[in-house]
Structure formats: C-alpha cells, structure tokens
Amino acid sequence: MNIGVLGTGMVGGAIGTRLIQLGHAVKMGSRTADNEKAVEWSKTNGGNASHGTFAQATAFGELLFNCTHGVASLDVLRQAGEGNLGGKVLIDISNPLDFSKGMPPTLSISNTDSLGEQIQKAYPRVRVVKALNTVNCMVMVNPDLINGGDHTLFMCGNDAAAKSEVKTMLHSFGWKTENILDLGDITNARGTEMMLPLWVRLYGAFQSPMFQFKIVR
C-alpha cells in the first residue's frame, strides 16, 4: 500500500520504518522537499522509501499518518492540500502539546474541544481516526516491548469503515484485537488527548517513556 507519513520527527521515523518493514511504500512529508531528516530516512530505508513535501506525501498516500507536532498540524494539513487529502483515512497521532509556557507542557486545545475534532471539522471529507497518541513511538509500532503487548490502545473517529481499516493496520504493528478500545466518535479525542498531561508527568516520574496505560475490569 502507498502510505504518506506527515512529519519527520521520532514518531514519523518510527511509523515510516515500521511500514517499510511491513512491505508498504512510504513517502515521508515535510515543509520542504529536501528536509535533511527525511532525506536521511529515505536513504536508509530502501527503495520503497521516499520523501517530499507535505503535499507530495499526501498525494502519494492512499492512507495517511499525521505525525506532526499538534500545534502545527492544521497548518501542515493546509500545506498538504484539501484536494490531496480528499476522502482518505488519516490516522491522527498528534497531540496539542504547548511547550511555550515551560515544562511540563500544557495543551493548546482541550476540555471543550480537541485537535482531532478540529482536524475533522476543517476537512469534513477526510476520515480522521485518532489513535496511538497516548503511546510512546517505540511502543506504537512494537507493542510487545511492554508487558508482552498487554496494554490498551484507544481509538476514535466518525467513520466505522475507516476505524476497521486502522485496526487492520494496528494488528500488523502487533496490537491485539482485545487491546484496541474503540471509544466512539471523534469527540472522544478530548478524552485521549487529555491523558497527555498525566503521560508527561509519568515520563518525568519514571525518567522513561517505556510505560503504558492498561484498562483493567
């Protein structure tokens, strides 16, 4: 499958490399066509890996991953272009973390709105699925790294078929069906994005991002 990965940071790199390993063709997108990290990434990931602008990566992908910083995501999608986005499935991993007021970061959107909802509202045709945003990027693509893979992945979105497609992708990453928890429509992104203030504090307490939330009943 052709997949567009928006963002060249740790998340974009981890997702992109995992997708290549799974046999997909991946174009990593950034603000400029010759972003240093994207060039390096595509060089080291073989013939199925390429890079380009946000617009080029979005046009290339049948499926899209938003791995950009949350505070930049809406601008990135504007650059990606509504025509290129079309009615594609966008897996939104981003979090509206605002580091401008010091550490730990606060959220630039929360409580009565969420970034997932803002993206869906700005691009009504795009089938936004919020997922993976409460998980460290190493664990996103290799859930077995923690507790034998036994922990919870939250997802939400308005389109059932899109969520089903994303589940298949998550299975290929190693996530077990019983650990993927579909919360419902995209407004549930308020709940998962608002886990981040605790997430960053747990990171501080453990001095490690290698932890996960598990819902037990």
Next chain:
Amino acid sequence: MNIGVLGTGMVGGAIGTRLIQLGHAVKMGSRTADNEKAVEWSKTNGGNASHGTFAQATAFGELLFNCTHGVASLDVLRQAGEGNLGGKVLIDISNPLDFSKGMPPTLSISNTDSLGEQIQKAYPRVRVVKALNTVNCMVMVNPDLINGGDHTLFMCGNDAAAKSEVKTMLHSFGWKTENILDLGDITNARGTEMMLPLWVRLYGAFQSPMFQFKIVR
C-alpha cells in the same frame, strides 16, 4: 482515629462506611446539620458514626476527606472554616466536573491549573493530598473488586509526611504499596484530574464504572 468526611453523596458514603468498618469514628459533614442522607448514614453505621455541618465535621476530624462535588469544594471548605481546617491532612477526592454544559461533563478547571492546587493555594496550611479521584467509589475502598486489586492509584501533594499518612490509610483500604504511585507535588493534580474526561467516556463505553487504569512498564 477521628475522621471528618465532607460530602454525603456516593463517595462520602462509601468512604465513611469503610472507615467505620476499620474502627474509626467518623463525622459526615454537609451544608446543614440535619441533612437527610447524613442522618440516614449515621443511623445505619453504629455508634462511631455521626453527622453535622461541614464546620462540625472538620472540627471533629484529625484527618479529612473531601468527597464533595468539585465545583462546590472551595465553597464547602470556606464553610468548614480555616480555623477548623488548621494544618490537617485533607485527602482531596473531588474532581472539577462541570455538568452544566451537557454530557459528558467538561472540567471547570484544567490544563494550567487544577482543583487540588486551588484548594492548596486557598488553605496554605492544610496538607492537601490528591488521591482516589480517578477511581469509582466502590473500588476506592475495596480495590480487590477489580483485577485482584492489581491496578494503579495516583497520589500527589506537597507534604511528604501527609502522603505517608495517606498511604497508610490506603493500605488499610486494601491498596498495595506497589500500586500506589506518588507523582510528586500538588501540581500533578492537573494530570490526574484531566483523566476524568477519558474516565467518563470509558464509563459510557462499558456502561459500568467497574474499571481501572493500570500503569504497566
């Protein structure tokens, strides 16, 4: 020990009854001295159970539990009286849930502040320990009800001795040492209070409050 429980709702009732079972003397406080639920609760809980105003319950307690609705808590503490509160340990279970804008509730304070911090700021001598606010009241006092007691309780507060005292109380409720996670100072209440938007959505998804968060590593 003499303990003041502020609030006559499900949380106050569950905490109060558990404390009585553990041999403590408990005064349940409410706005009026003859609150119907408080009268009923003290009638059915034997000679160690009593009721009174917030001020009377606060004066009575060597240790205090804030089991009131978060949006009312600061007003309740004003009624409790600074003199009665003194330098006591206050276990703050409340959440700033705002139901006035429909369901699911939003938070009346969040992100750059928290109710735990506001209480600490309003009463600098009180030793506020935020705990139990991410757990359903049946599980608060009987953690074994879920997953054999194996799930996580978050706590935070500025006073180490107060947290140690609260840990002892939590142990008596059945919480295991390894499942009590001290996040640090009271500003960490931002993290735990902001779990509530996900909590209420999980409640909706499961149609049951019998679930818990477990941090796995």
